[in-house]
Amino acid sequence: MEEINSLQDGVEANEAQSEEALLKYNINHLVSANKLKTYVRIELFDKETEISPEEILNYLAEQGIVYGIREDEIRSYCQNKEYSKELTAACGKEPVNGKDAELVYDFDVSKECRFTEKEDGSIDFHNLNNVINVNKDDVLCHIIPVQDGEDGIDVYGEAIAYKKGNTVSFNNGNNTYVSDDGLKLLASSDGSAEISNDKVYVESVYKVENVDNETGNIDFVGNVVINGDVKAGFSVSSKGDIKIRGMVEGAHIKAEGEVVIGKGMNGMGKGTIYAKGNITSKYIENATIVTDKCIYAEALINSDVTAKESIMLRGSSAAIIGGTSQAENMIYAKTIGSKTNAETNIIINLTRYMEEQKLYAAKEKNQ
Secondary structure, three states, X not given: OHXXXXXXXXXXXXXXHHHHHHHHEEEEEEEXXXXXXXXXXXXXXXXXXXXXXXXXXXXXXXXXXXXXXXXXXXXXXXXXXXXXXXXXXXXXXXXXXXXXXXXEEOOOOOOXXXXXXXXXXXXXXXXXXXXXXXXXXOEEEEEEOOEOOEOXXXXXXXXXXXXXXXXXXXXXXXXXXXXXXXXXEEEOOOEEEEEEOOEEEEEOEEEEOOEOOOOOOEEEOOEEEEOOOEOOOOEEEEOOOEEEXXXXXXXXXXXXXXXXXXXXXXXXXXXXXXXXXXXXXXXXXXXXXXXXXXXXXXXXXXXXXXXXXXXXXXXXXXXEEEEEEEXXXXXXXXXXXXXXXXXXXXXXXXHHHHHHHHHHHHHHHHX
8 A cells, every 4th residue: 555655646746747847838849731840839937947858859759750850959959948949859851752754865956057167267158067867776866764762751750752753755757766665766767867846757858949058068868859959069969869850050969879960960160970870961061970870961061971881862962062971881972072162082991891801701711
């Protein structure tokens, strides 16, 4: 009985002390809306009262506030008796949101002219670098994937889910394909990389109205179609065919395939055409022409023309006037030379024929 009475006396003493403490001060708190901060406020009824850190820590525990307790700040707060101030007693851990996926272009999409400078510092308007050549399987753009974030923890010890990043996708057009991992957009053919209304595609045929100061020189990995003219001083180079519906002035044309000129060429003494395929032009005047195949025209005037196969003049005039025309198989024309013009040279190059004859003779001799 004495022990029970002793315990009861102890409980009553503690309750009395708590009541006495409540009379001397009052603790309350405020938790921010996102539950990441806890603010403690103390109201003193007795200015001589001192509050220990443990009293504040116990209070927080009673309120279920268990994470991010700023114990050092609480002890400093009590030691310096800063009871009139609001105490930030606990801080949670903010979530780190995921990073949005990013679409990165691997070619210049600015559409700005990329000028080059000459040695004297002036701008070279012939080389504007407007054509963005790509080869089959080149990467046109790629995706940097969504990056994961990290969950936060509120002052009650509960997890705060992070916000996931947004995904992106390719807006792809003709002559493109997406890699197996879905992160790369690639060219399915050679051509020019283009973007229109955020859609990426590859143009296998490069088309322009004219080749002049607006376009600059053209160097393209596919076929080129020019609806107008090629002005003097400019060049057109293609890994495929070149088709020009207008005329060519003193310009330079080079093709891995065929060259077709609708209205003819006046090379002005400096224009050139080099092709591995056939060259077809209404007329060719004052130019240098070389092909691995045949040349077809209505007239050749004061030009140096070389064909590894044949030179064929068609049409009403079908004339070769002035210059030098050289072929290995045949030169056909209705008219060769003119009384009023300088001499006209016609050359049939028999080198390949003679080599073939030697091989044939050697074969016959060995039989």
